[in-house]
Amino acid sequence: MRSLDRLVHGVSLLLHAGGALALAFIMVTIGYDALMRYFFARATSWSMEVNAFLLVYLALVPASETLRRGEQIGIGVMAELASPAVQRVLGVIVGLVGVVFCAALTWRGVLMSHDAYAYGERVSSSFGTPMWIPYALIPLGFSVLGLQFLLIILEAGGPAKAAKVDGGAF
Numbered sequence: 001m002r003s004l005d006r007l008v009h010g011v012s013l014l015l016h017a018g019g020a021l022a023l024a025f026i027m028v029t030i031g032y033d034a035l036m037r038y039f040f041a042r043a044t045s046w047s048m049e050v051n052a053f054l055l056v057y058l059a060l061v062p063a064s065e066t067l068r069r070g071e072q073i074g075i076g077v078m079a080e081l082a083s084p085a086v087q088r089v090l091g092v093i094v095g096l097v098g099v100v101f102c103a104a105l106t107w108r109g110v111l112m113s114h115d116a117y118a119y120g121e122r123v124s125s126s127f128g129t130p131m132w133i134p135y136a137l138i139p140l141g142f143s144v145l146g147l148q149f150l151l152i153i154l155e156a157g158g159p160a161k162a163a164k165v166d167g168g169a170f
Contacts, residue, residue, distance in 0.1 A: 008147045012065035015144060019062035022054045046127040053134045060141030064148040095153035102146030109138030 033047040066072050079090050115121075117132035 004147070005151055008064065008144065008151060009068065012062075012068060012144055012148065015140075016062040016065035019058050022057050026051045026054050026058075045125070049123060049125055049127050049129060053129065053137075056134055057137050057141075060137055061144070063141055064144040067145065067148050067152075091155070092153050095149045098149030099146050099153065102142040102149060105142040106139045106146060109135060109140075109142060113139065 029044075029047045029051060033044045037043040063072075079087055082090065113132045113135035116130070116135050121131040122128045123131060
């Protein structure tokens with residue numbers, strides 16, 4: 001389990017860092033686009049398209065690191081009042097629901113990305129991004145998130161460990 005934990009942690013940190021870079025890129029390109037549009041009357045044709053896809057990245061891919069850190073939005077009032085044994089059971093239930101949900105979306109994302117690649121789908125714009133690229137973000141993000149939920153199950157199911165309640169998976 002330790003090697004799986006290190007692997008998921010390393011991948012999620014890498015993807016989280018990619019999210020920070022994507023956010024910085026969005027900030028710079030939107031500023032550049034606004035500058036070009038309002039001062040030089042030459043708007044970029046690619047900025048809006050690329051930034052829309054990067055927003056999808058920001059929403060999906062760094063989620064596993066956010067879950068690992070316990071920084072996601074959660075409601076833990078009932079779990080905080082529960083005994084450690086009940087908290088372990090809740091951790092396993094939340095983890096199972098998360099794994100099933102992430103597995104379904106990973107599978108669907110793989111199918112969408114494959115179909116877009118097979119049919120040569122592109123965005124109808126001057127930039128013409130192949131649609132399999134943004135679709136591939138779905139299985140990437142949800143597969144790592146699903147692995148993080150699996151780690152929650154393994155940790156919460158341990159004999160002496162209670163699920164993290166303060167902003168954790170609840």
